[in-house]
Amino acid sequence: MPRFTSETKARIDEIAGRYPDRRSALLPALWVAQEVYDGWLPEEAMQEVADHLGMSRAEVEGVASYYTMYNKEPVGRHHIEICQNISCMILGSDDLIHHCEHRLGVGSGETTDDGMFTLSRVECLGACSNAPAVQIGATYHENVTKERLDTIIEQLKSAPSEVAHPAQAKMPEQGQF
Amino acid sequence: MSENDKNTEIHTAQTNTEEQANAPKESTDQQAAQQTIAEAGAMPASATTAQEAEAAGRVADPQPTAPPVSSTQADGGARTVEDTPRSERDRTPAEKADAVKVQSDAEAAKAAGVEMTKVTVDGVEVEVPKGTLVIEACFRAGADVPYFCYHPRLTSIGACRMCLVSVELEMFGARRESIFTCCTVPVAEGMAIKTRTPEVKKAQNGMLEFLLANHPLDCPICDRGGECPLQNMTVAYGPPTSRFIEEKRHFPKAYPISDYVVLDRERCIQCMRCTRFCEEISGDGQLALLNRGSSTEIGTFFGHDFTSNFSGNTIEICPVGALLSRTYRFAARPWEISSSDSICSKCGNGCNVALQTRLGELVRVNGRTNEDVNEEWTCDRGKFGNYYVNDESRLKHPLMRRADGALHPASWDEALAAVAERITRTKAEFGADAIAGIGSTRCTVEDNYLFGKMLRALVGTNNLDHRMLPHGFEPMQTTIAEIEHFKTIVSVGMKLDWDQPIVYLRVFKAYSKKGANWIKADVVDNTVTEALRAGGADAVLLLPHHLPQDQIDRAKKLCASTGAKLNVLLPDCNSWGAARAGILPDRLPGLTAFREGRAHLDSFWKTPLPTASGLDSDGIFDAVSAGRVQMLYIMGSDPATRFHDTEKARRALEAAPFVVVQELFLTETAKRADIVLPAASFAEKDGTFFNIEGREQKIKQAMPVKGDARPDWRIVADLMGRLGTPVPYFSARDIYREYNRSIPKAEAVAAR
Amino acid sequence: MHEQHQILYKHRFVEGIKGIDVYRNHGGYEAFRKALTMTPEAIIDEVKLSGLRGRGGAGFPTHIKWASVPKNTDQEHYLIINADEGEPGTAKDRDLMNNLPHLLVEGCLIGMLAIRARKCYIYIRGEYAEPWQNVQRAINEAYRAGFIGKNVLGSGMDFDVYTHLGAGSYECGEESALISSLMGERGMPRLKAPSAPLYTVSGAWQKPTPVNNVETIATVVPIINMGGAEYAKIGYGSPRSRGTKLTSISGHVKKPGVYEITLGTPMREVIYDIAGGIRDGHTLKTYIPGGSSTGFMMPEPLDYPMDYEGVVTAGAMLGLGSGGLIVMDETTPIVPVTKRLVDFYHHESCGKCTPCREGLNWLAKIYDRILAGGGRPQDLDLIWDICDNVRGKSFCGLGEGAIVPVMTSIKYFRDEYMSYIKSGRDLVMV
């Protein structure tokens, strides 16, 4: 069942208008699709993007599979991404990850049975001077300790999901031009 | 962050590209920036201090205190500069084709007056057109450079890093030498290219070791083995041992991605030839790179079928055994194959192909280079559709309808005697015009010519046609190759990539590489008119031959008024040949009208020909039903399924008192025949096809004839003997010579 | 201690500086007004006088990049801003975008004037939702205030600034890969000179599209404000390294953070004064001067000036890098840290070229084996030779950068490797 409404398409068309050619809107269009398809990109989502942008669907898959932030599988309501790179690592992010795995009962890259959390290890988040850093949806948490992470996880259980489109989720006002 | 921005950033508004071309790899941005700043006079103060010079020196060799052993590879006997010159290496057919293409491009450029540049390759001086890639200059100089991702018909991307060579050039007042991928860098005047320095050798060993690290040890059961560029390059340039002791990368093996293509991702070296082909040449974009880094693989959209009509080409250009043909899988080792140059029998475009056989069976059809026709591509119909010649259900003996009403095997003698007797009897009882012949768009010119001669000169009738629907003949006004130069291309009523695949490739090239406008329409309507008006003399109109005559007439008028070229495209491998051989009720060989050709033929064939036009195929079938035609002689044609009005054809076949069919298979037509004569396929005989452009192309026997079948022309010749005029033909060549002489001189010239 | 000039960060801590009103109250958009009265050549001349060099990692002189943009206006020119900050250890562009988004927007406007562009694309990495929001909000405000949009400030010129969000790929920070990504392709690098024209001549969409780092373009604002000559006076080190550099200091220091550091300040001062020194009870073991690709360096020498030339003098394999100083004390196990970096580069390699794709895959497997206790004495030579086979042969800077921490770690910390190989144990981790 196609999920793109005329409004979705208009949104993509508006974005496409910002570039000299239509296919340049592919990355933003995939973001929009990920939002429309509940936080991940199933085959139909890529097909719809390809159809709407008028490009080869294999190429759309090629692009979507290249970038790590396009989810190829459904993710939980909250996507906890813990930086494992150097600055965070030397300040204990491995412990943080193990703690989290233990607490949620899942390995990295997995989703809890209740579909509440997905846990991932990610590369440098650009918050190195406040390491260790954790990204959840659109929000960064810095200087994270195990205790703080516990509190955050508790709070998340009742917080709205940000997975659909980490960036869009918090956008106060869209560009109106 | 990073280095190697150096390649980009070593430049100034002042330095020219040649200089950039040779920026030493080892230099850092700092150095480059210093140089550029010094040259631009940008910095306020101070020349380079001794300290900074020293620093720069250190950067050039960032490893002042390198650990002792530097290449454990050398212990394994890695290739060194002492090894035999590589130009003696035997190259795979694909590599040879690449070199030929490079050669012909260079000649074309030279002929077009492109400025020439002098460079030396391993001391050999060569002159190449400006803009030539260094790798092509190396080929021209007879030096060998290993490569994988480079392909002369695809854009260079510099991905595999196999083609590294050392390039020396004057820059910043000094001669500098550095390593480059020579498939991406264009030549510059005075370049000294070295393909065999120790650095280059080390790089080659290293690159092959990398490529083989995760490559499976499949060679013994790989179809590519024996003609595999990866194998060949490794033998010539690679390290004989590998230091890789880890677990190799694994993917599911032998994964079919269509009915024709099977993909082995473990073997893929990510050269992107196949994906570039799909993007740049066939334009369907059905293969793409998926994932990234060392997980990069190629694939179709979520594993859906690779439905392109050109998928087979990716098999041929894949430099390893990652993309393989399902029809050729495990069929042969390359050295067991014998290969004959021939022409594809599946459509009128006339791809040059190599028919490859093993033990008398066709095992593979590969593209063969012909820049004027198919470049080096073929479509899938050609690559996978010609296996019918192997089919067990092929007719192997003559068949005759006996008293029980069924077809039974017979000897040639019995069958031919019966046909000859029936012809003589019918002619005597009902007159010559009670016999009619249907020729074939899939038999050779020779077959058709002799068939026409038999019916006209021996039987004495003009009831002769080959068309499965009424249409006229408009020679193409451009060649296939010329199509790519038009600015406006209008195609009507065709699925071009399936109906006229090679024409499609040219159209797509014009559209994607040369910015042509491509308008597709269903009928000759106002859109077409407008497009042609706008395009003027820079437009070409492509029509299928089966459009209604009024549309074709309209198109003709239109083109005449706008200056556009008109190409009416015929369907079959020898549609033009059948017409040219004179298999038409009102045309003689060379498509000459009776008026012009009669006199010549009367004397050439030494018998007066019937004067009135005969019946065309529609007329013939009507006449059968009306009882006026008593005998149908059909060669290599299946009107029962291919005629525009199959009902009519079938009714006629059933009504006809006597039907003779020469065929490969027991077709619907053959089933209704009284005598069926088994014919040789295009792979089993020599001959000539005229493609849609009217280009004369030779087919060559590639395998022994199946069973007792015979080439069509031989069957006809035999019959002519039995009808009282023995013909002294030993080969298709004799007939072709006669065919040529049968055309009045002036026409003969035009007919070529 | 050397004075630390606060050029970019002058108003960094002013309440509400994210908003256009406060920003304008502090002299915001004055540089743009001034630039509007200047010719493109004059702007480039100021930048030339200032000696500004790229802050994104390569340190290429900005004025040369801009001057190589064709002057014709019969085709569109575009300015591209690289806000893909992904180099491990680097967090300065994020800080700038979060706190001074209008500085970036103003810089973009001046940059567009200088290269005769009318459109600017800011390529922000996908993870940077918050900086993206801040920048987009600033852009929207600037549209409303008439600094962007039609007939800006009565100049008769129309300007547009767009943001473009990446989706998780370090390689997209490499400028040609960034261009691919901006054009909706896989983030794979494209051919560069000498194989292809420069992007400043024919880049994205075959149009002139110079790429500048966020910090570089923001620095143009104070340069126009104070004059290039004045800016060129700032700096304690090489005459070729002028001005200030945003540096994110991370790791085992007392005061990690993003600092604006005057180029040429001695490295010792940077680590021990600005960053407060090593955490209590510990000593400096090694540091990475400018993002992981610049490799490990030893505690001595430390008194060299931190600038483009100084770092090289001190023995860095690559230059100053992107401004991500990572400080490690003696508790840091080098082999696992290096393995982590190898895994990072392996994960981020785009897969286009053989040496990077296969070499890093191989290295990652060797490190796995060594850490699992399966190391062999010859592995060090093997790693070294693999690196050597990547060096100078990979397509882009990722492969070149990836081997630097590996080579430097072997060069300086051989004993830690040998411990793994001999006893399967880390020398440091107990």
Ligand SMILES: Cc1cc2nc3c(=O)[nH]c(=O)nc-3n(C[C@H](O)[C@H](O)[C@H](O)COP(=O)(O)O)c2cc1C
């Ligand atoms: C692998 C790799 C990643 C890079 N990532 C970034 C980045 O995230 N941000 C950046 O500004 N430059 C990055 N660069 C450097 C850019 O290629 C380019 O040099 C820079 O954007 C030019 O801008 P500048 O001259 O203003 O420094 C990277 C380079 C490489 C090789």
Ligand code: SF4
């Ligand atoms: S399948 Fe073959 S042609 Fe395609 S990328 Fe892999 S090795 Fe190259």
Ligand code: SF4
């Ligand atoms: S070095 Fe090669 S594989 Fe690595 S990121 Fe660059 S182009 Fe891609």
Ligand code: FES
């Ligand atoms: S290393 Fe974790 S945020 Fe940079």
Ligand code: FES
């Ligand atoms: S052939 Fe030149 S890089 Fe692949």
